[in-house]
Amino acid sequence: MERMLVLQSDFGLSDGAVSAMYGVALSVNPDLRISNLTHDIPPYNVWEASYRLLQTVSYWPEGTVFVSVVDPGVGSKRKSLIAKLASNQFIITPDNGTLTHLIKTKGLEEVRELDEVRNRLPNSGESYTFHGRDIYAYTGARLASGVISFEESGKKIEPTTIVQLSIQDATISDTKVNGSIDILDVRFGNIWTNIHRSLFTQLGINYGDLVDVAIEDGTRQVYKHTMSFGRSFADTLIGKTVLYVNSIDHIAIGINQGSFAKAYGVGTGYNWKIKIQPIV
Incomplete structure (x- = not known):
């Protein structure tokens, strides 16, 4: 065949x-x-x-x-x-x-x-x-x-x-989900996390809700802001951030017609941590 x-x-x-x-x-x-x-x-x-x-x-x-x-x-x-x-x-x-x-x-x-x-x-x-x-x-x-x-x-x-790389699983508590930044959507500068949609939805967050997002590189905090959870980039204004579910069913963050990774100097790998918490 x-x-x-x-x-x-x-x-x-x-x-x-x-x-x-x-x-x-x-x-x-x-x-x-x-x-x-x-x-x-x-x-x-x-x-x-x-x-x-x-x-x-x-x-x-x-x-x-x-x-x-x-x-x-x-x-x-x-x-x-x-x-x-x-x-x-x-x-x-x-x-x-x-x-x-x-x-x-x-x-x-x-x-x-x-x-x-x-x-x-x-x-x-x-x-x-x-x-x-x-x-x-x-x-x-x-x-x-x-x-x-x-x-x-x-x-x-x-x-x-056979050889395997170390993979860190995302975790969840009553109030937040903790994960890492696995990879970039290279051409557009969106960040893709290791947080699967099924884990994220356990927080009870719905489309349109606001969440607090914090990103750290080791012990250094590089980003901490509030953004909305949307279906796509059309759910926010040009130049604004949005948290969304990417094409492989994981949580991602991007800027509508901009590069989140470049705007905030965000990289990928084991040291890059992300915390997402609903605003109640």
Whole structure:
């Protein structure tokens, strides 16, 4: 069965790296359907690579093969993986934490350690810095085209043995919800939190209600204001903030036709905390 191949990397599009991956995949099967998830992951940012898979994978058909190459350990002893999700989709990626969010939200049905000797572009054996082309795109195309099966890709390993990043869960008390800022809606500067809508609604907040929002970077408070909870940016004036449910059902904050992240110098990661409390 022929599947689709979806590519993600931190390579950017300013040189020929991504084009080379396309070329290798199409040399396996000229009729293969290939799409890009993104190639604008910040260099070496495994966390964002993991999150963008979470953001995207659920909207692709069963059987889709994803290749994610954010690989600061390329050429080292780090393993290469092929993971089969419970949704019967496949992820080919370094063993560096890229699967973290999918493990937490979708679950892995099976994981195999990719045999990098057998699954390698012919005549590329002395190249150790472009596994995205020589191993991952090549193997992804062969798997998507049915040249190899998942079982033929390498030995089966225990999912508990692979590398995972630390994920912090949001928490709730009687009066507020505490979370962290996981990622940015990059182009528009909205901040996306780890607070799921189902947790947030336990506070009894309805559309149009006002909430107090505080954001801290470690011990430094960078933002503390009141804003409304809206369905979309249309629920507030241009230049004003709004708290809303984003496209993956988590709580987010933005400015109508502005960048919240730039306006207030807000970043992402473990140290960036957010507290949301209804005004009663």
